[in-house]
Amino acid sequence: MYAIVDIKGEQVKVETGKPAVVPLMAEKNNGDAVVLDRVILLSGAGEPIVGQPTVEGASVKAKVVEHFRGEKVTVFKKKRRTGYHKKQGHRQDFTRLLIEEISAV
Numbered sequence: 001m002y003a004i005v006d007i008k009g010e011q012v013k014v015e016t017g018k019p020a021v022v023p024l025m026a027e028k029n030n031g032d033a034v035v036l037d038r039v040i041l042l043s044g045a046g047e048p049i050v051g052q053p054t055v056e057g058a059s060v061k062a063k064v065v066e067h068f069r070g071e072k073v074t075v076f077k078k079k080r081r082t083g084y085h086k087k088q089g090h091r092q093d094f095t096r097l098l099i100e101e102i103s104a105v
Contacts, residue, residue, distance in 0.1 A: 001042070001044040001045075001102055002015045002043050002102070003058070004041040005060055006038040006040055007022045007038070008023045008025075010023055014062075014097075015099060017098075019096050019098050020062070020097045021094050021095075021097075022095050022096075022097055023095070024093035024094060025067075026067075028064045028095070029064065030064055030066060030067070031064060033061065033062070034062045034063070036059065037058075038054050039054055040054060049104065055104070057105040058102075058103065058104050060103075061100045061103070062098060063100055064095060064097060066095070066096050067094070067095050068093075068094055068095075068096065069092065069093055070091055070094055072091050073089070073090045073091070074088070075088040075089070075090060
């Protein structure tokens with residue numbers, strides 16, 4: 001069984017027992033329990049259940065494993081013939097969740 005959950009405006013596919021990488025949840029500490037109730041889609045053995053916009057009564061229980069930073073992204077801007085160039089780096093903050101249970105209704 002898997003579900004698609006809306007977390008801080010980002011849609012993430014989650015499965016029971018597997019980790020999920022989501023945008024930073026700074027208010028949560030390692031080991032905290034999280035309940036995600038904005039479930040957009042549920043899929044199991046039968047037909048998938050699609051929400052309008054969310055599935056009523058469905059939720060996902062997870063546990064915060066760690067906070068970490070992603071790979072470095074290099075941003076390079078250049079304009080030809082003017083001598084203008086600018087190099088920047090960026091690392092996005094993420095939270096890794098361990099999905100414990102997906103409950104439907």
